Amino acid sequence: MPDGTNTGRPRTRIQQRNRDLILGAALDVFSLNGFRGSTLDEIATQAGLSKPNLLYYFPSKDAIHTELLSGLMDTWLDPLRDLDAHGDPIPELLAYVERKLEMSRLYPRESRLFANEIVQGAPRILSALQGDLKHLVDEKVVVIRGWMDTGQIAHVHPYHLLFSIWSLTQHYADFDVQVRAVLGQEEPFQEAPAYLKGIFLKILTP
């Protein structure tokens, strides 16, 4: 019956299991090759299912990708949502940096999926970027500007400050190969938290 499965039925264990298998495999493949560079055969093999079986659960390659992206968008913005306007500004921002870095460490595939999509022009999520993302950012920038105006943190361009946080934290997931090639033995995530905390403290201290 599945595919879109818009009928409000509750989804059986086997449906749940196979959808999870497919989405997991698709995350592996899409995050490594981008949308156009990935094939259904590869996803099917990775998931341990046959290709027609994939298409029994999802109507198309596009649908799998869209499902992944839209499911991820929320999770990805959660750390920013949790930035508390009523918290202590500097610890609050440092905690945000830490949460974002933790996302890179725990969910590198998700980070790379986004990176691929955006590097390649964000054809499928541009509207989400201009909508949900921009609105959330605008809202939080008001908070940050407030902290700056009351002298609680240094005055820097708030949008570019957020870009810095995204860029620096996601770098450890997206450019993992390069980071490891340069570091050699050293584990990237051993020093990264302290390093980032240190530099953002300098950036934010008034």
Next chain:
Amino acid sequence: MPDGTNTGRPRTRIQQRNRDLILGAALDVFSLNGFRGSTLDEIATQAGLSKPNLLYYFPSKDAIHTELLSGLMDTWLDPLRDLDAHGDPIPELLAYVERKLEMSRLYPRESRLFANEIVQGAPRILSALQGDLKHLVDEKVVVIRGWMDTGQIAHVHPYHLLFSIWSLTQHYADFDVQVRAVLGQEEPFQEAPAYLKGIFLKILTP
């Protein structure tokens, strides 16, 4: 005659022109879709040539990609090479940041080509990362450590410092779509130089 054209012959105007056309078109296409997501037909169309004509000048899709990457690697590392051990440390590092940011502004396609390659696991340039790149970085890190030990700049993890510079500057090329979606009207490269200069001054001041 072309293809590999290992014969030492000087290359005619028409050969030069068509090779340039192909490499330019390939840069457009590869940087937007990654290697596997790009097709020879697309590159040929973009170059205004027929597909067999492409393959008259380059032996394979792979060869075009490799040519682009290896040609780019040097250019990409030039700003770091120019970091002068005998210069004034802080201005020297800020100038490096500026050069890297300028690269993102002027050569976003090249930046995205690298980003695609590395995000996707750097299958074709891993050895260059572990070789040329690592050696150059190791060499410059010695210089930077020297500056730290003599108290001329603040003590921070030198490798992660370089990652920061790469990450922050390349972000404006690689995530251009997202940056613009969030900023709305404002031109990213209007505020970016001053912003980055400001934060790196804070990071580096002892």
Next chain:
DNA sequence: CCTTCCTTTGACCGGCTGGTCAAATACTGG
């Protein structure tokens, strides 16, 4: 003008692409 070499192309190839379908198989409630 002819010859020679460089350049361009249309037609073609086997293999892979996303996707379909009917038939076979497993699972479930009665």
Next chain:
DNA sequence: CCAGTATTTGACCAGCCGGTCAAAGGAAGG
């Protein structure tokens, strides 16, 4: 155990993929 439904699959399709090739078209020197 059976009926009915959910799941799985082999065979298949048209179109695209990277790449080949023989033959045609151009340029340039003698």
